[in-house]
Amino acid sequence: xxxxxxxxxxxxxxxxxxxxxxxxxxxxxxxxxxxxxxxxxxxxxxxxxxxxxxxxxxxxxxxxxxxxxxxxxxxxxxxxxxxxxxxxxxxxxxxxxxxxxxxxxxxxxxxxxxxxxxxxxxxxxxxxxxxxxxxxxxxxxxxxxxxxxxxxxxxxxxxxxxxxxxxxxxxxxxxxxxxxxxxxxxxxxxxxxxxxxxxxxxxxxxxxxxxxxxxxxxxxxxxxxxxxxxxxxxxxxxxxxxxxxxxxxxxxxxxxxxxxxxxxxxxxxxxxxxxxxxxxxxxxxxxxxxxxxxxxxxxxxxxxx
Amino acid sequence: xxxxxxxxxxxxxxxxxxxxxxxxxxxxxxxxxxxxxxxxxxxxxxxxxxxxxxxxxxxxxxxxxxxxxxxxxxxxxxxxxxxxxxxxxxxxxxxxxxxxxxxxxxxxxxxxxxxxxxxxxxxxxxxxxxxxxxxxxxxxxxxxxxxxxxxxxxxxxxxxxxxxxxxxxxxxxxxxxxxxxxxxxxxxxxxxxxxxxxxxxxxxxxxxxxxxxxxxxxxxxxxxxxxxxxxxxxxxxxxxxxxxxxxxxxxxxxxxxxxxxxxxxxxxxxxxxxxxxxxxxxxxxxxxxxxxxxxxxxxxxxxxx
Numbered sequence: 181x182x183x184x185x186x187x188x189x190x191x192x193x194x195x196x197x198x199x200x201x202x203x204x205x206x207x208x209x210x211x212x213x214x215x216x217x218x219x220x221x222x223x224x225x226x227x228x229x230x231x232x233x234x235x236x237x238x239x240x241x242x243x244x245x246x247x248x249x250x251x252x253x254x255x256x257x258x259x260x261x262x263x264x265x266x267x268x269x270x271x272x273x274x275x276x277x278x279x280x281x282x283x284x285x286x287x288x289x290x291x292x293x294x295x296x297x298x299x300x301x302x303x304x305x306x307x308x309x310x311x312x313x314x315x316x317x318x319x320x321x322x323x324x325x326x327x328x329x330x331x332x333x334x335x336x337x338x339x340x341x342x343x344x345x346x347x348x349x350x351x352x353x354x355x356x357x358x359x360x361x362x363x364x365x366x367x368x369x370x371x372x373x374x375x376x377x378x379x380x381x382x383x384x385x386x387x388x389x390x391x392x393x394x395x396x397x398x399x400x401x402x403x404x405x406x407x408x409x410x411x412x413x414x415x416x417x418x419x420x421x422x423x424x425x426x427x428x429x430x431x432x433x434x435x436x437x438x439x440x441x442x443x444x445x446x447x448x449x450x451x452x453x454x455x456x457x458x459x460x461x462x463x464x465x466x467x468x469x470x471x472x473x474x475x476x477x478x479x480x481x482x483x484x485x
Numbered sequence: 486x487x488x489x490x491x492x493x494x495x496x497x498x499x500x501x502x503x504x505x506x507x508x509x510x511x512x513x514x515x516x517x518x519x520x521x522x523x524x525x526x527x528x529x530x531x532x533x534x535x536x537x538x539x540x541x542x543x544x545x546x547x548x549x550x551x552x553x554x555x556x557x558x559x560x561x562x563x564x565x566x567x568x569x570x571x572x573x574x575x576x577x578x579x580x581x582x583x584x585x586x587x588x589x590x591x592x593x594x595x596x597x598x599x600x601x602x603x604x605x606x607x608x609x610x611x612x613x614x615x616x617x618x619x620x621x622x623x624x625x626x627x628x629x630x631x632x633x634x635x636x637x638x639x640x641x642x643x644x645x646x647x648x649x650x651x652x653x654x655x656x657x658x659x660x661x662x663x664x665x666x667x668x669x670x671x672x673x674x675x676x677x678x679x680x681x682x683x684x685x686x687x688x689x690x691x692x693x694x695x696x697x698x699x700x701x702x703x704x705x706x707x708x709x710x711x712x713x714x715x716x717x718x719x720x721x722x723x724x725x726x727x728x729x730x731x732x733x734x735x736x737x738x739x740x741x742x743x744x745x746x747x748x749x750x751x752x753x754x755x756x757x758x759x760x761x762x763x764x765x766x767x768x769x770x771x772x773x774x775x776x777x778x779x780x781x782x783x784x785x786x787x788x789x790x
Contacts, residue, residue, distance in 0.1 A: 333787050363784060365747040366706045393784070394740045394777035398703035401671045428781075435699045442670040472699035476733075479668060479698070482638050 184404065184445055186437060187386065187412045188214055189223040190461070191242075192261055193430055194418025195235045196226070200465060204238045208245055210415075213457030215253055218449040219433075221410075223259045223280065227267030240274040247275030257318065263294065268308050272315055279312040281305050282322030282358065285339050286329035289360070302343055306350045313352075320386060320410075321347055322356035326372065328363025337372060344376055353383045356410070359399065362392025362428050366402035373406035386410035389431045391417060391470065396431040397439055411436060416458040416469030432471035434458050434478075441480050451480050489709065489750055491742060492691065492717045493519055494528040495766070496547075497566055498735055499723025500540045501531070503770065509543045511769060513550055515720075518762030520558055523754040524738075526715075528564045528585065532572030545579040552580030562623065568599065573613050577620055584617040586610050587627030587663065590644050591634035594665070607648055611655045618657075625691060625715075626652055627661035631677065633668025642677060649681055659689045661717070664704065667697025667733050671707035678711035691715035694736050696722060696775065701736040702744055709745075716741060721763040721774030737776035739763050746785050756785050 191210065195202055207224075214222055224246075225239030239260060246252045259278035260271045271279060283301040284290040290298045309319045323343050328334050340357070347355055357372060373385055387403040387410070389396045400411055417432030434454050440446045455474060462469045496515065500507055512529075519527055529551075530544030544565060551557045564583035565576045576584060588606040589595040595603045614624045628648050633639050645662070652660055662677060678690055692708040692715070694701045705716055722737030739759050745751045760779060767774045 328784070328787075362781075365744050366703075367748045392777065392781050393743060394702050394737065395744055397699050398671075398706045398744070401703045401706065432699065438698060439670050439700055439703070443672045472697065476667075476697050479633070482633075 183409070184440065185221055185410050186219065186433060186446060186449065187221045187223065187259065187410050188219050188415065188433055189388070189412045189430065190414035190416070190418045190433065192223045192225050192236070193388075193412075194414035194416075194461075196233055197419065198235060198465065201235060202464065204241055204245070206464060207238070207242050210457055210461065211242070211246065213453065213460065214415075215256060217451075217453035217457065219454065220253070220256045221259065221278075222256070223261065223412075226261035226263070227270040228261075228263055240270055243271075243274040243276055259318075259320070262308065264304070265308060265311075268312060272312075272317070276317065278318035278320060279309070280320045280322065280356070281308055282324050282356070283343060284324040284329075284360070285335045285343060286325040286332045288331040289325050289329050292331070298339075298343070302346050306346065306352065309352050310350065318354070319352065320354045320356050321352050322358045322386070322388065324358045324360045326357040327359045327365075327368055328361055330361040330363075334363075337375070340372060341375065341379070344379065348380050348383070353380065354386070355383055356386035356388055356412070358388040358412075359390055362390035362395075364389055364399045365393075365395055366398045369399045369402040370406045373403060373408055377407050384409055386412060388412040390419065390428045391431055392428045397435060400431055400436055401439075415454075416461050416474065417471040418461065418469065429470045432469075432473075434473045435471050438473050438478055438480065451478055488714070489745065490526055490715050491524065491738060491751060491754065492526045492528065492564065492715050493524050493720065493738055494693070494717045494735065495719035495721070495723045495738065497528040497530050497541070498693075498717075499719035499721075499766075501538050502724065503540060505770060506540060507769065509546055509550070512543070512547050515762055515766065516547070516551065518758065518765065519720075520561060522756075522758035522762065524759065525558070525561045526564065526583075527561070528566065528717075531566035531568070532575040533566075533568055545575055548576075548579040548581055564623075564625070567613065569609070570613060570616075573617060577617075577622070581622065583623035583625060584614070585625045585627065585661070586613055587629050587661070588648060589629040589634075589665070590640045590648060591630040591637045593636040594630050594634050597636070603644075603648070607651050611651065611657065614657050615655065623659070624657065625659045625661050626657050627663045627691070627693065629663045629665045631662040632664045632670075632673055633666055635666040635668075639668075642680070645677060646680065646684070649684065653685050653688070658685065658687055659691070661691035661693055661715070663693035663717075664695055667695035667700075669694055669704045670698075670700055671703045674704045674707040675711045678708060678713055682712050689714055691717060693717040695724065695733045696736055697733045702740060705736055705741055706744075720759075721766050721779065722776040723766065723774065734775045737774075737778075739778045740776050743778050743783055743785065756783055 230237035535542035
């Protein structure tokens with residue numbers, strides 16, 4: 181099994197729905213905590229309209245802070261989410277290492293989010309990805325609502341494959357499937373990724389699951405078995421909206437790391453230190469985060485056979 | 486993939502750690518709710534010392550209630566947990582269909598629970614299982630702490646296999662592995678079950694997981710892939726002790742049914758009705774149960790592609 185990597189997205193997908201604004205200094209502290217734990221692929225934020233998503237208004241400043249001399253360990257990869265050309269420009273100006281961008285497989289979701297059909301959005305995203313690659317940046321293109329949509333329901337797999345085919349034809353081989361609504365189930369996860377790898381065995385696959393129906397880690401396991409290499413997760417399982425009926429947090433980073441380390445994977449991450457940062461996130465928001473390990477404790481240093 | 490079956494254990498493993506005693510009439514109501522939802526393998530209780538586990542003091546009465554003429558649908562299987570010969574006698578007298586019994590793979594856990602070493606306990610359990618089979622009853626023998634022990638830590642797989650071998654040599658082919666401490670992780674689950682099926686492809690395998698580290702459904706998925714047929718689960722994810730740091734609820738029945746139905750399995754269960762009963766359990770204990778579907782709602786009747 182190929183080496184897997186955790187892509188921490190809590191500072192972006194975790195925070196963007198929180199009402200309480202996290203000050204820049206606190207974000208810096210959390211990123212430093214993550215780096216100290218050995219996390220080295222971290223999404224610092226997104227480049228979106230600050231009026232629409234105030235929580236992400238300081239993304240440029242956060243990147244700039246770390247791109248200053250000596251503030252960033254060599255080897256660490258800081259990613260940023262961009263929705264359009266303006267975001268890409270901002271990201272290029274402040275030192276983003278890896279640009280994440282994507283389209284929704286659901287036309288309804290796509291139009292609500294971007295005003296564009298999926299078809300139109302794919303063309304735009306490919307052009308942006310190619311521009312970022314030209315600027316010597318890492319990229320990752322995603323397909324949101326790949327496992328089902330809160331508006332449209334089930335999404336035919338053919339729709340996913342047709343987007344994948346356009347990405348591949350454009351020379352883009354870093355592809356993430358995102359379970360925006362949390363509808364994914366393990367058998368579906370395995371079959372979708374297996375089919376993509378059949379189309380191109382060289383593609384580098386990423387996954388992004390929410391734990392809405394309790395299947396977050398089950399879906400990660402299915403993705404792992406299918407050959408997925410990059411696992412997006414959020415500290416503490418952040419991302420659930422506390423003001424709605426449906427708690428839709430991301431897969432919890434420390435729970436995922438814990439389960440992978442039980443199988444001797446991602447051993448370069450110091451779980452105790454990771455949990456310290458997760459605990460601080462919980463303290464900041466003054467509530468119990470949905471993750472399990474923070475409550476149950478870790479088994480990593482428990483007696484081994 | 487062979488047909489799978491849910492074995493509802495909430496009335497036993499879910500209730501035994503609850504301080505608030507559930508009256509017999511309420512238990513009857515929940516069993517009726519489960520039957521109405523299509524659940525047809527239900528553990529009604531255990532036959533243990535009523536002074537030690539007051540919640541199970543009325544197990545005989547609960548079985549007797551349903552074994553009265555006309556109170557039990559044909560095809561339904563009511564199981565009971567027995568720890569010793571006295572429990573077996575009580576169960577035979579009140580109409581138990583299926584006897585569940587087991588040993589702990591952890592010597593420490595075994596001695597604390599039964600005063601016997603694992604080795605001694607295996608002999609006793611085999612004799613009891615054979616007596617139950619002679620009485621034309623279904624049986625299921627389990628290995629507790631099969632995936633790790635809260636006292637001993639990791640359990641060498643060889644210890645599991647040596648118990649399995651003794652069960653098989655005694656002609657017992659219904660075997661459950663129980664994750665008493667919640668230590669199981671999916672890769673371990675797959676490898677343990679696969680090895681047992683290699684020893685005897687005719688064995689009927691069951692699993693029993695707790696969701697302590699968030700891996701309950703992931704472990705079920707791994708077990709499903711490995712060929713496990715019987716899945717023990719508890720309504721609402723009951724079983725976590727509200728008075729300890731570690732919440733160790735069972736896999737939640739309605740979450741498991743939901744995830745299996747997404748894959749067109751266990752379609753004979755009416756999930757809406759199952760959720761009604763789970764909701765009533767939550768109302769009785771006057772708290773939110775750990776299951777996800779009760780909070781997020783079901784996707785089963787959501788738009789299909």
